[in-house]
Amino acid sequence: MKVLLASPESEVWNSRKHIHMGLGYLAGSLLAHGYEVEIWDAAVEEAIETLDQKLSREHFDVVGISAPTPLITNAWEAAKIAKKHGAVTILGGPHLTLQPHESMQKPQVDLVVRGEAEYTIIEILQAAEKEQLIVKSELSMINESVNNSQFTIHNSQLFHPAAGWGNILGLSWRNTDGKIIHNPDRALPDDIDAIPFPAHHLFKIERYTNLNPLTDGLDMNARAYTIVTSRGCPYKCTYCSKPITGDTWRGRSIDNVIAEWQWLVKDLGATEIGITDDIWNLDKERAKNLCWALIKAKLNHVPWVTIHGMKVNNTDEELFKLMKQAGCKRVGFGVENGDDWMLRHVIKKGQTVDMVRQAFKWAKQARLQTMGFFIFGMPGETEESMEKTIRLALEIDPDLAHFMMAAPFPGTEMWETLKKHGDVFSDSMDWSQLAIQDDKAHFAFGDMTKEMVERKWHEAHRRFYLRPKRIARIAIRKDTWQRFPYYAKTAASMLLGLGERKAAAA
Ligand code: B12
Ligand code: SF4
Numbered sequence: 001m002k003v004l005l006a007s008p009e010s011e012v013w014n015s016r017k018h019i020h021m022g023l024g025y026l027a028g029s030l031l032a033h034g035y036e037v038e039i040w041d042a043a044v045e046e047a048i049e050t051l052d053q054k055l056s057r058e059h060f061d062v063v064g065i066s067a068p069t070p071l072i073t074n075a076w077e078a079a080k081i082a083k084k085h086g087a088v089t090i091l092g093g094p095h096l097t098l099q100p101h102e103s104m105q106k107p108q109v110d111l112v113v114r115g116e117a118e119y120t121i122i123e124i125l126q127a128a129e130k131e132q133l134i135v136k137s138e139l140s141m142i143n144e145s146v147n148n149s150q151f152t153i154h155n156s157q158l159f160h161p162a163a164g165w166g167n168i169l170g171l172s173w174r175n176t177d178g179k180i181i182h183n184p185d186r187a188l189p190d191d192i193d194a195i196p197f198p199a200h201h202l203f204k205i206e207r208y209t210n211l212n213p214l215t216d217g218l219d220m221n222a223r224a225y226t227i228v229t230s231r232g233c234p235y236k237c238t239y240c241s242k243p244i245t246g247d248t249w250r251g252r253s254i255d256n257v258i259a260e261w262q263w264l265v266k267d268l269g270a271t272e273i274g275i276t277d278d279i280w281n282l283d284k285e286r287a288k289n290l291c292w293a294l295i296k297a298k299l300n301h302v303p304w305v306t307i308h309g310m311k312v313n314n315t316d317e318e319l320f321k322l323m324k325q326a327g328c329k330r331v332g333f334g335v336e337n338g339d340d341w342m343l344r345h346v347i348k349k350g351q352t353v354d355m356v357r358q359a360f361k362w363a364k365q366a367r368l369q370t371m372g373f374f375i376f377g378m379p380g381e382t383e384e385s386m387e388k389t390i391r392l393a394l395e396i397d398p399d400l401a402h403f404m405m406a407a408p409f410p411g412t413e414m415w416e417t418l419k420k421h422g423d424v425f426s427d428s429m430d431w432s433q434l435a436i437q438d439d440k441a442h443f444a445f446g447d448m449t450k451e452m453v454e455r456k457w458h459e460a461h462r463r464f465y466l467r468p469k470r471i472a473r474i475a476i477r478k479d480t481w482q483r484f485p486y487y488a489k490t491a492a493s494m495l496l497g498l499g500e501r502k503a504a505a506a
Contacts, residue, residue, distance in 0.1 A: 001125055002036045004060040004087070006051060008067060008074035009042040017043050017208045018226050018307070021276060022066055022093060022117075024198030025228075029118040032196040035125060039199070042074075044207035051078055055085035062128070064121065066093035069409050070434045072103070079108040088128065092117050094244045095431070098411040100172045104180045112172040115186055116231070118195050123168045131163035188246050192231060193256040200225055200268055222272035225264045226307075229257045229290065233278040235311075235350050237334075238413035239375065239406060249282050254293045261294065265302050273304040280309035281319065288319055291326035300327035307332055308373075312359035313351050320366035330369035330399070333359060337375065338392030339385040346380045348413070353392060360396040372398040376460065377406040377453035379417050379445040386456040393464055403460045405453065407434050407442050418443055 005023040023039050030037040040054055055063070063082035067075035072095045079089040091103050092113035100112045113120050159165045165173050170186030189195065205223050232246040264270040281287040294300050310331050323331070335356050336347050343349045363370050374389055393401050408415040434442070439457070441450035464470070 001061045001129065002059070003030055003038075003062045003064060003125070004054070004082075005037060005039050005064045006066070006078055006082075007041045007043065008051075008065060008071055008078040009046050018224075018274065018276065019198075019200070019203045019205070019208050020066065021198055021226055021228050023064075024200060024203065025118055025195065026064065026092075026121050027199035027202050028196040029122055030125070031199055033122050033125075037199070037202070039202045041203070044204060052081050052084075055082060055087070059085070060087050062090060062125070063087040064090040064092060067091065067096065068094040069098070069431050071095070072099075072431050074432075076103070076106050076108065079106065083108040090121075090124065092121075094241060097244050098241065098409075100182060101180065104172050104174065110174075114170045114172065114182075116188055117170065119189065120168060120170045120186060124171065127159075127163045127165050127168060131160050134160050134162050188232065188248065188250070190250060192250050192252045197260050197263065198228075200264060205268070223269050224272040224274065225268065225270040226274045226276050227257070227260060227264065228277055229275060229280060230277045230282070233282070235279070236348055236413070237336075237350075238346065238348050238417070239378065239408075241409050241411045242413075243411040245278050249279065251283060251286055254286070254289050257290060258293050258297050258299070261299055262297065265299055270302055273302060274307040275304060275309055276307045277309035279311050279314075280306050281311060281314045284314050284316065284319060287314075288322050291319075291322035291328075294326040300325065303327055303329035305330040305332070308334070311351065312355045315359045315362065317362045317365070320362045320368060324366045324368055328368060330371055331363050332371040332373065333363075333398075335372040335374055335389075335392065335396070337378070337385065338388035338390070342378065342381065342385050346378050347375075356392065357396060360398065369400075370396075370398040371400040371402070372396060373402045373404065374460070375404050375406050376457045377441050377443075377448065377450075379406075379414065379421070379443075379448075381445075381448050381453070383452060383456070386453070386460075390456070390460045390463055393460065401460075401464050403457055403464075405439070405441050405457055409434060418445070421445065 005027055007020045007023060020039070020041055023041070027037045027039055038060075040051060042051070045054075049057075060082075063079075063085075065075045065078045065082070075091055075093075075095075079091060082089045088110050089108060090111045090113060091109050096103055096112050097114045100114050103109050103112050111124065113124070159173055159175060161175065165171065165175075166181065166183060169184055172180065172182045174180055205225065206221075209222065209224050230249060230251040232249045233240075234247055234249055236242060236247075261273070264273060304327055306328070310333050312333050312335070320331070333356070334349070336349055337343050338353060340353050343351060343353065360370055360372075372393060374393055376386055376389065393403075406414065408418050439454070441453035441457075444450050465474075
């Protein structure tokens with residue numbers, strides 16, 4: 001049975017092109033079970049061959065499509081295309097874990113998978129194979145002339161109860177009467193070491209970048225692989241989609257991580273690696289041990305970055321020094337806000353402004369580049385709290401500051417708060433509008449107006465990036481001049497609010 005795993009076209013502003021680890025992991029499991037699998041990621045393939053073109057050229061029995069919330073409409077479109085080409089369609093990923101019923105109501109969607117799916121996908125294919133046998137034998141009893149060799153899954157009658165669809169945990173499906181059934185959830189796997197490595201080799205790696213090469217100044221031509229060393233996070237930040245990431249942190253063993261890292265560096269030629277865990281350093285000792293292991297295995301010549309997963313607490317001076325020795329080039333931290341009251345009572349981040357200051361100080365002392373993520377316009381923000389955020393950004397002065405606008409995703413505490421206190425949402429909202437890297441505020445709250453949030457957001461960019469030392473730093477970079485038209489448009493949009501950011505990214 002031949003499977004295509006797809007990530008749909010995205011209009012969400014995002015010029016980072018990480019490999020899709022979710023699809024990589026699913027492909028790894030499928031390969032380990034002997035299935036034929038390919039990955040089609042619109043982020044890097046659309047311009048070369050569309051999904052429609054690919055499916056016209058080559059038949060796939062099953063097309064699995066992944067979607068975070070802002071991409072769900074694109075995923076439905078992709079499912080229509082796959083259906084047109086006779087494939088069984090499966091949707092999975094963050095949005096499906098939160099809102100499975102909505103997608104099951106679409107006729108072009110056959111199955112929806114909730115949660116982590118390395119085991120679920122295998123059980124689905126096994127059920128599909130069983131279904132083929134059942135339907136074939138039923139048909140041959142009716143008509144002995146059925147030509148077995150011409151039989152493919154798409155002309156079988158999904159979903160025969162005897163194939164065991166009802167037993168697959170985490171699956172939503174339609175029975176033969178067309179009734180939508182949501183099987184019980186699947187528990188998150190505890191033992192991540194037992195999951196096969198992601199099929200890194202299936203990605204067209206030369207088309208990917210870990211960070212945004214245009215603004216982040218990393219090597220634009222790097223073979224940039226991504227690695228997940230742990231899953232889940234016990235914190236409860238109110239803007240974070242907790243039902244997706246899970247409350248329990250599950251770390252891989254150091255040996256298992258090093259084995260994958262070796263594969264990336266020695267066999268696949270990685271020249272840059274991005275750690276994309278939710279929280280890479282929850283267990284500080286394990287983080288240090290991983291650094292020691294990288295040094296010992298002589299893997300520290302390949303630069304790596306913590307893309308999201310570094311929290312300012314759970315750090316100390318020694319950790320940053322070790323990271324530097326282990327090859328780390330840049331650390332990213334969620335700073336979010338410069339106001340302790342906001343951090344504690346609204347964002348519930350489990351960190352203080354002083355912890356932020358301390359972590360940046362240690363990281364810089366260790367000569368690591370730093371990156372800070374800041375959110376504007378959380379419910380309860382005031383002009384003063386946003387001003388504190390800008391001042392903190394100027395004070396800690398990371399190499400890169402990413403200023404984002406709060407976006408309320410379903411399944412977050414923020415979403416519930418806004419539903420209770422505001423009238424800006426409905427469950428049938430236009431999901432494609434939910435993007436944190438847009439230049440429009442998503443909601444007003446009490447005295448906080450959208451205009452105020454957008455004004456402070458633009459101000460943050462101007463005050464941070466239009467300082468003489470910043471301009472000088474950007475001007476001496478070669479890639480600035482190589483991509484000057486892009487820079488000019490992005491700068492006009494971010495700094496001055498001139499033109500859509502989406503248009504700038506085009
Ligand atoms: C790395 C990352 C990114 C990277 C790469 C995204 C990518 N394509 O993988 C970048 C920086 C590009 C990114 C961008 C965005 N991200 Co992001 N990202 C993450 C992060 C930190 C890790 C993802 C990961 O690698 N997980 C590990 C793998 C193993 O898990 P997985 O991808 O979820 O896949 C598993 C299951 O979901 C399922 N599955 C996934 N796809 C499919 C498909 C099928 C057919 C099946 C059966 C199952 C299935 O099986 C997989 C294996 O178990 C997550 C947080 C998290 N822990 O998930 C946020 C997260 C996914 N991102 C989020 C958001 C909001 C975004 C943006 C929308 C932000 C924005 N710009 O506004 C954009 C979307 C852009 C886009 N085109 O996708 C939210 C999603 C919320 C939501 N409701 O959708 C998350 C959950 C963060 C959070 N905690 O809130 N992101
Ligand atoms: S620390 Fe990160 S992953 Fe954990 S709850 Fe907060 S935002 Fe989500």
